[in-house]
Amino acid sequence: MPFLEESVTNALTPWPSLQKKGPGRRGLLLALAAIFVAVHFFLVANFATAADHFDFASVNRYAQQRSVKIYGAGGMRQLEAYQSGMLVSSEGHVATAQSLVLDQDEATVVLGDGRRYTGRVVGVDLVAEVALLKIDAEGEELPHFDLSRTPDVFTGMRLLAFSNLYNVATGDEPVSVLHGSLSAIAPLEARRGAFATRYRGEVYIVDAATNNPGAAGGVLVDLAGNPIGMLGKEVRSQVTGAWLHYALPWSQVAASVEKIRSGRRDPSSTELSSTAPELPERPATFDSLGFHLLPNVVPRTPPYVDYVTQGSLAQGAGILPDDLVLAIGGRITGTRTEVERALSHVGLGERLLVTILRDDQLVEVELKPSESKE
Amino acid sequence: MNRSQTKNRKKTPGLAVGLAPSCGELARGSELTIHDGASPTANGGFFRLLVVGMLLLPGAHSSRAQSLERTTLEQLEEQAFRSAVLHAAGSIVQLRIIGGAERVDGVTMAEGPTTGVVLSSDGYVVTSLYRFVPPPVTVLAILADGKQFAAKVVATDQSRKLVLLKLQNAEGLAVTEPAPADSYRVGQWAIALGQTYRADRPNVSVGILSAKRRIFGRALQTDAAVSAANYGGPLIDIEGRVLGILAPMSPGSEKAIAGVDWYDSGIGFAVPLEAWMPAMERLKTGKDLQRGVLGVTLSEGSPRETPAKIKEVISQGPAAEVGIEVGDLVTQINGQPIATHNDLKFAITPHYAGDTLTLTLERDGQSQEVEVTLTTIAHLQELAKE
Structure with a gap:
């Protein structure tokens, strides 16, 4: 439960200043404080399993602490040298979009609090275009998104997207947040330049301008901060001809990360067959x-x-x-x-x-x- | 948040679903009715006591209380979106365009399907003109339940950029429900739907009604994402009733696909549906509707300041036919006061060629009324050639 420690600490903070008011008051307040803590545990426990909803500021902080900025190769021919990512393990695994930014097998990873690390590419899933980096944060328990989450996703739900789009967060500050709704859950039918995207599975299409330079690899969350998906790259929809704002479903992100971590370095063959229907050897003419x-x-x-x-x-x-x-x-x-x-x-x-x-x-x-x- | 803030916000009553959203800001107004948002397992009275206790102290607790209330509010909003979409979804069809142009006016057209809205159980469907210039070879309509119909173009509303289609051999279709025009409020929820990414359910974009009477009185404006993904689809209210039909439009051009470059920009347009229903009846006769014009030019000046004084009357045009003369000042149209060029443009543009308007004119200090039947620009151009 990410907010628990923080909330309890805050609850007790005003206590010393109130002590001056005398012992009678103090007893009452002490009782109230105890009730607070109890209620907190009660509520937090309840809502952790039920809905996990919190106020926007907390969700924003929660997601920003788990979002990272990635700087690597590129910067030529209008290719950005930066993108976004997210922490997915306490020991420093970072999931992001596979791209030219990671071409050197190493990239600079900047955490939400401005700390900088070198991220080493653990592996990539070429079909889903997911890459996994590892930063060396020895002895630290890093906040991270839970890959085992199975969020409730439905058309029309409200969403928040966290990314370093356009590298607006140029310094040590955390990434930007955009809000929108889930427009559609539909197969990815898109093009990047002249090439069709490799992944043909279902994606989450968003009604806000979430996919812009540098946004790829950012995280899409629901209003409770539950991770929903990973922001994709800049592509044009084949269906509408317009720029498409989409995210790879969280289950696919988790599957890709799992494949990479388990050492299956070339998941493309199995992936392809699962996303594209099998064609007959001798088709009708x-x-x-x-x-x-x-x-x-x-x-x-x-x-x-x-x-x-x-x-x-x-x-x-x-x-x-x-x-x-x-x-x-x-x-x-x-x-x-x-x-x-x-x-x-x-x-x-x-x-x-x-x-x-x-x-x-x-x-x-x-x-x-x-x-x-x- | 400190206590005084909390107190101030107390004045804001609970937020009614359907008011304009501002993700966090408005929701904060309703934080003090926490008992409604609390766990259903809690005893109400006991819980209220705890809540009162929490509010007595500053610190993190008021924000915690707030988040619980907001949970409920936002869940309610999402539920409202869902049921609104569900209400409207049955009367939206996917339209597969067979043939048609790849590029129009230098703009690459969408490859995928477009969207239509069912207006009658026997298969009249309205859509945007966007994919109908030039006319496609044919159109295949696919209902959410998979039923397919060949669709024929009945006629086109060139002014509002809408096309009326008829699904062949259709019957018993679910018909859309237009929202009453007097219910439109700027700031209300407005949800844009298309049937583009899949045939079985709509794609959804949530926004608000940004303005009424745009494009010289012909369109509603919304900040929901409007693009080829939902042109021809409905802009619905929070009850699932149709406010308008989404279509690309531009205040600067009457061209068929003007306004497509504003896709997903936060500026989207929809033709208000309820007021358009009589136009649909006219289209059923198979004759296109065109924007109506008077056949005059106005004296030079500033659109927002200069009175509507006639500078030229096009010979044999509608104005000339009823005796409107150079120097006449238009003071009213259908009883509505006209003070400037803009007033005149807003009063006439929404009308079609063939509509008859009552103009009040001032000539030599005398006021007089005339009935004028508007014509098309094409007709005026023909007259000018003669």
Whole structure:
């Protein structure tokens, strides 16, 4: 319980000055003080398990004490040489985003109280882009976020994000805090420059400008200070085209840290298979199904059927030229490219449900390959 | 916090959910009703005694008491957000745009779906014009329960940047509930919803109503994050009723996608829905709605100071047709006093071409009323060519 010691100490602080008021008063106050302490224990114990809610100042202090600033390589070609991180063990493990800032395998870690340490990179999870550093704070019990927490997360919940965005906290002072709400829990569909992000699992999308230069690796907490996630890097959403403010879920942060700490240095292979669905070795093709779409003549070419092969599955199912293919096997297809992508998920010879638009009507047809055609 | 502060704050009554938020500040006002926020297991009377005891002493305890009360308040707020979203969620649809442009006016358009709001159980849906310039090949509407409908464009409100769609063969859809226009209060909670990141539930952005009558009387303003993630979606109140339909807008331009560069900036706009419902009925006829114009220019001056004196009357335009002359001073429109150029612009801009307004004019010291039917800018441009 992080606040307990602090609160009890504060409770007793006014005591000496009140002693002057005489013994009768003193007895009463002593009793009251005792009641305070009792109530404190009672409340703290109660709320530690129930909700863990505290006032903003306390939550802010709590999170800032556990947030760090990281300075490392970079600083060229508009790449920042700084980012954010968080303490995740009492012996000085720091979780952060994997990035070029950590390229030297060492980085300067500045704690919330301004103390500086050298952080050594323990390992990285290349898919989730989580890195773990270790600072050498011998004999110290460092305050840290609990990786075993399983916070209650829901759309619309209010959040606080702690990070050193834009390196505004240039000196020894703690990181900045932003407030917002959880906008959505959705798969990460984003790009960094021309490249799609590797992690395709669900992330927490936030309605405040949490992801800015230097914010990556910062912590997202609920109003009680419970860690919810780790702020991601600057990416653009493929869905909206806009800058995306998101965080990696806390369970993923914990899993990545656990993998790195347990010495599995290359978790990427297992990770990839768990985040991306398995594709069939021999996927269905236009030729195997017997319909062909208009060529990709313009960006976002709508998936109109160009022609249907005589005697094909498509013809048997009643697909006609000029049909617009709107879904394949339940995957919505707005472009020719999306049809190709959807087909890559369908094995050759599998039954296939195709949704088409014909004369403003949605029509579903089923392509049923017979055994002999496989 | 010291005692005098505590005392002062006592004057602030408990915070009603639905007032403007300021994460910490307002919540502090209600700290003294701690018994409501205490553990349900505690005996009320005994607990109150303890609380009174705590408040008698300065120090950390008042802040502790405060945090307990705030817990309740914030939980209530979050609960209120949740139930508001739930109330509205059933009538929001995801719209998949098939075809459509990749870039418009040099702006790269979103690739993902956009959002619509169901206005009738038989499938009339309103959305933002944002993804409909140029018109897409077709639109697929996906309900939260997975049902899919082909959607056709019925007509477009070019002034308010909204498009009316009709879902083909739809029936029994959940219909949205517009919030009454007289309930709008600047500072009230305003939650922006989109159905963009997933089809089964909305994405949520929480803010407040920042202003009314923006974009010359056509839009509400909010500080909730508004972007391609929720254009076409509803801005709802804390009860889940729809204040307005989110759309990119700009006070400086009437272009279809003007205002997209203000995404997520703290300045977002929504077309107030209740007042727009008659416009929806007009769109059902299949004819687009355009901003209405009078066909006059005003004498030079400052928009906020100079009286609305007519400098030019465009030949055969609406004003000319009803005998408005150069030198006339517009003093009222539909009974509302007009003192400046700005007043005139605010009074006319919300109206569509085809609307008839009553203008009170002053000519040679005499006051007279005329009825004018507004026309479109395109029509005026044609007249100017002749």
